[in-house]
Amino acid sequence: MPVIESTYKPPFWARKSFVSTVFSGLARKVKGVEQTRERIILEDTDFLDLDWSYAKQRSNKVIILLHGLEGRAQRPYITGAAKLFNENNIDACAVNFRSCSGEPNLLFRSYHSGATEDLDAVVQHVLSKGQYDEIYIKGISLGANMVLKYVGEGRALPTELKSVIAVSSPCDLKGSCGELLSLKNKHYAIRFLGHLKDKLKPKLEQFPNDISMADFNAIKTLKDFDDIYTSKAHGFKDALDYYEKSSCSQFLPNIKIPALIINALNDSFLSSGCYPVKEAKENPNVYLEMPKYGGHVAFIDKGNVYYNEKRALEFVTEN
Known part of the structure; x- marks a missing residue:
């Protein structure tokens, strides 16, 4: 499909990327979403916690929601979507990735941008309920890369999966990491790294044969974290190998169901490789929308319902 011309027009005060991103991450509140938690056990004996919210009437439609790096199912960008879909008679299943539900996961491994085996486990679990004829998936940031990789890897997708949406997707993980390590994003990188190291620290005692205090102390940047922990814990050689194999951009040509990508041009987390114009033009199933504004997951709009x-x-209504 040709690139979609965006109609997004933010409030004047929200045009700057930093302002809109920080406001959306720290100040936005979403009320009125009642979530019910369900725990599923994975094949490797670890667990995922799913937070469900429901339409007022029994629905045969559900959207699976995937959060970003160090997010959770209670983030406003998740509950905002859940609320809107619930109000339109669609149930919502908000996934907490491993270690993100408030309780540490059980294994040395955790979650990462390309962990589509966990997403597939959620999809299969939702299908097993026998209630849903239509399933949609919406991923945010890390979750956006994951869902695009998931539908482009070549697996046999269930016929119930109708379409996916990816918002602020770091389609080129190496490029996105480079942006996060730049001076303009230093404050974000420090915050992310602090959260990641806080979760990693207990694993030093749990898994002393897998990571040492010297390894932990050597982690100074997000790339260090991926070199020392993410790659080793998930079967990659190093950070660059992880980025190369997990970036969704290489999988976009293979997508065979409708997929919408919304990446703001002023998103300071995204490199030029995160705007897959060529792939969108060559694959009729990939729809790329690049609003001028929107920052990172910060498409502020009227009534506290975000544009994305x-x-x-x-x-999902049109497709």
Whole structure:
């Protein structure tokens, strides 16, 4: 599909990437979403916690929501989408990745941008309920890369999976990491790294044969974290190998169901490789929308319903 011309027009005060991103991450509140937690056990004996919210009437439609790096199912960008879809008679299953539900996961491994085996486990679990004829998936940031990789890897997708939406997707993980390590994003990188190291620290005692205090102390940047922990814990050679194999951009040509990507041009987390114009033009199933504004997951709009949430609902309705 040709690149979609975006109609997004933020409030004047929200045009700057930093302002909109920080406001959306720290100040936005979403009320009125009641979540019920369900725990599923994975094949490797670890667990995932799913936070469900429901439409007022029994629905045969559900959207699976995937959060970003160090997010959780209670983040406003998740609950905002859940609320809008619930109000439009669609149930919502908000996934907490391993270690992100408030309880440490059981294994040395955790979650990462390309862990589509966990997403597939969620999809299969949702299908097993026998209630849903239509399934959609919406991923945010890390979750956006994951869902695009998932539908482009060549697996046999269930016929119930109708469409996916990816918001602020770091399609080129190496390039995105480079942006996060740049001076303009130093404050974000420090915050992310602090959260990641806090979760990693208990694993030093649990798994002393897998990581040492010297390894832990050597982690100074997000790339160090991926070199020392993410790659080793998940079967990659190093950070660059992880980025290369997990970036969704290489899988976009293989996507065979409708997929909407919304990446703001002023998103300071995204490199030029995160805007897959060529792939969108060559694959009729890939729809790329690049609003001028929106920062990182910060498409502020009227009524506390974000533009990307409205577009996601429109997209699943039209496809």
